Amino acid sequence: MALVAGRKTFAAGKTLLLRAGVWLGAEAAARGGNGARRFVSQRVLVESDVTAGIATIKFKNPPVNSLSLEFLTEFIICLEKLENDKTYRGLILTSDCPGIFSAGLDLREMCGKNLAHYAEYWRAIQETWLKLYLSNMVLVAAINGASPAGGCLMALSSDYRVLADNPRYRIGLNETLLGIVAPFWFKDVLVNTIGHRAAEHALQLGLLFQPTEALQVGMVDQVVPEDQVQSTALSVMTEWLAIPDHARQLTKSMMRKATADNLIKQREADIQNFVSFVSRDSIQKSLQVYLEKLKQKKH
Numbered sequence: 586m587a588l589v590a591g592r593k594t595f596a597a598g599k600t601l602l603l604r605a606g607v608w609l610g611a612e613a614a615a616r617g618g619n620g621a622r623r624f625v626s627q628r629v630l631v632e633s634d635v636t637a638g639i640a641t642i643k644f645k646n647p648p649v650n651s652l653s654l655e656f657l658t659e660f661i662i663c664l665e666k667l668e669n670d671k672t673y674r675g676l677i678l679t680s681d682c683p684g685i686f687s688a689g690l691d692l693r694e695m696c697g698k699n700l701a702h703y704a705e706y707w708r709a710i711q712e713t714w715l716k717l718y719l720s721n722m723v724l725v726a727a728i729n730g731a732s733p734a735g736g737c738l739m740a741l742s743s744d745y746r747v748l749a750d751n752p753r754y755r756i757g758l759n760e761t762l763l764g765i766v767a768p769f770w771f772k773d774v775l776v777n778t779i780g781h782r783a784a785e786h787a788l789q790l791g792l793l794f795q796p797t798e799a800l801q802v803g804m805v806d807q808v809v810p811e812d813q814v815q816s817t818a819l820s821v822m823t824e825w826l827a828i829p830d831h832a833r834q835l836t837k838s839m840m841r842k843a844t845a846d847n848l849i850k851q852r853e854a855d856i857q858n859f860v861s862f863v864s865r866d867s868i869q870k871s872l873q874v875y876l877e878k879l880k881q882k883k884h
């Protein structure tokens with residue numbers, strides 16, 4: 586069975602066929618009498634309440650929900666499907682992996698691969714961000730675990746962030762700790778969220794904020810007890826969905842267009858920058874040392 590996205594084909598556990606954003610094949614979808622639907626792909630779980638017009642995407646890429654190319658491909662397909670289905674006005678992003686929202690970019694995609702792979706990977710990262718950041722739906726991140734780097738970017742690209750109150754659930758753009766640099770569009774999103782000075786400080790030091798600090802700096806909008814993250818996200822969503830879609834969507838676009846355009850107008854150059862940066866020997870070495878440290882942490 587295969588998951589087909591554009592020219593890319595991956596083995597997948599379910600039959601999901603996508604062409605031009607339309608699901609053609611059978612998928613594990615069930616519709617309950619109460620308007621609840623559930624779509625299952627291997628790494629992304631989509632639950633939806635048709636009556637309320639709200640879908641929930643749960644990241645399901647254990648152990649740490651790293652943003653592998655396969656995960657991103659499935660995620661983009663699910664997102665497109667929801668975006669194109671006018672039933673859905675709101676989307677909650679959360680994790681199915683206990684204690685981890687997302688560990689960010691998959692370091693194995695950036696290590697020991699060829700240049701074409703790095704380019705393909707970075708294009709998928711760009712695509713994911715543009716789709717999230719410019720979504721017409723209301724996006725609420727229900728952050729139920731650690732959220733470094735790319736995981737933080739996904740949360741920051743939502744319209745509202747609810748973080749579980751657990752000191753282990755740190756969030757931030759920690760790229761410099763890995764010896765790498767957050768791209769300009771990660772930086773732009775952070776600046777838009779917490780302001781220039783706080784972003785400069787956080788980015789240079791690679792700060793990962795505990796929940797109370799994240800709330801204080803404005804990186805998240807609410808910190809709530811862990812067992813209330815989903816219910817809080819849902820009540821925030823209800824509040825946001827009370828606003829007429831056309832007015833809210835135009836306003837969102839007005840606020841975000843310049844930031845997104847900044848990348849759109851130089852996507853190819855951004856890919857080339859990433860490829861030449863990440864393929865440097867010194868960067869490969871830093872990433873390998875970091876991965877090794879993560880592995881040895883357990884022993």
Ligand SMILES: CCCCCCCCCCCCC/C=C/C(=O)SCCNC(=O)CCNC(=O)[C@H](O)C(C)(C)COP(=O)(O)OP(=O)(O)OC[C@H]1O[C@@H](n2cnc3c(N)ncnc32)[C@H](O)[C@@H]1OP(=O)(O)O
Pocket residue numbers: 648649651685687688689690691692693731733734735736759760763765766767768858859862863876879880881882883
């Ligand atoms: C001239 C200038 C030009 C500039 C040009 C700029 C170009 C752009 C440059 C590049 C930009 C890249 C941007 C990068 C963004 C990123 O997202 S990088 C990834 C950052 N992520 C992290 O630092 C998180 C690392 N992980 C952790 O801190 C922890 O794993 C955790 C998430 C807090 C979970 O902890 P715990 O539950 O204790 O699990 P672990 O035991 O640590 O991990 C379990 C296994 O998972 C592996 N793993 C963890 N994270 C990743 C990952 N991100 N990718 C791949 N694999 C990961 C970990 O190694 C363990 O593996 P095993 O030992 O094999 O089980």
